[in-house]
Amino acid sequence: MTRPIIEARGVHKHFGALHVLKGVDLVVAERELVFVIGPSGSGKSTLLRCLNRLEEPSAGSIVVDGIDLLDRRTDINAARRRIGMVFQGFNLYPHMTALGNVTLALRKVLGLPRAEAEARGRAALERVHLADRADHYPGQLSGGQQQRVAIARAIALEPRVMLFDEPTSALDPELVGGVLAVMRELREDGMTMVVVSHEMGFARAAADRVLFMADGMVVEEGTPGEIFGAPRHERTRTFISQIERT
């Protein structure tokens, strides 16, 4: 295993009295694609959101690309531009064009001049096959296109790792393929990725490792073949058979 890009150890998260993450370890190597599955409420989103500190862990340590995210002296904004995130609901800025969405952080975070930001933004849109939609507003795009713009917005910053939180579960079935294809290409380009998703076909084809979470803990992990083909734990088995049926 090459050096880890994400090294999260003993991560706990409480929401008031609710103990949502109960000591999760997640180590992701460079160029690795890790899949996270598990029942609703098991803490998958919370874990992902801790990895860029959208959620403040209650305990544990998280180091991403050598940066200690939980150190008070860490510039979290500088760290976040190395950690791309894609949300279930796309969360594009509705008042900006696709290109505007992609270039905002290039201009305001990286401080690039407009022309340079736009060149880079167009290149990012090209990578998600939406160069011809640069001037469209999110409301004029399909869900699948919006999600690809959201991916472009993240990769334009050239992050070291990408986090995906159920990127296809808000999409009509016929639009899922386009998004997964883009994710596949990202992976082939060597992007390190953590993906929360129940797209088993994609997991089988693209994931290096699958984590099964339940009740705020990692119950078991292994290759897609192991987790989907021969799960060791009863809970994993039950869960896999459930999602296979849907």
Next chain:
Amino acid sequence: MGWEDFAAAFLNLAIMREASPILVQGLVQTILLSLLVVPLGLIGGTALALLSTVRHPLVRWPLMAWVDVFRALPPLVLLVFLYAGLPFAGLELPAWGAVAIGFFLNTGAYYGEILRAGIESVPREQMEAARSTGLTGGQAMAYVVLPQAVRNVLPDLISNTLEVVKLTSIASVVALPELLYQARQAQSVTYNASPIVAAAAVYSVLLWPVVRLLSRLENRQLAARR
């Protein structure tokens, strides 16, 4: 009393012409007042709305009290207090200063509540998406949340602005002779109501395009909701 009497008392062109120089002076004053108090109110309102995003109780409760007080206090009372009351406390404000502060407090509180509703209408996920790309909280607010917030409450902002422009007529109590005051002056000198009618006409012409814009926006929002 026939039509002729009515016309002579209310639509007397000769008197209107005679009063027109001071009506113009009043109009200029009203425009200057509006150009002062609308931006001040917007600045105050934006500050209040931004503060309202701070969840800390030490910010929240004083802020709520502030907004409640300055919305409850009649603006005329506030203005008289600032202009005529404060000197007793040893603080003498010029008329323009009293108007600026009074409107900043009163109008700011109203704009503030409108903008706060606007900010709250923007889904939390917008802020999160922006922060996830490395934007600071301030940048995310300025480029992502506020533009959407303003767009969502634009009709309310415009309609409040109409009210504020009309409210500038209270500046006459601190001896700033705006349009309505000048019209009343002319009325008392000429014993004729025509200058008031002229002032009303000027207000209408001034504000009508804004009113039109407002109802177009409102219709568009209704259509969008359908």
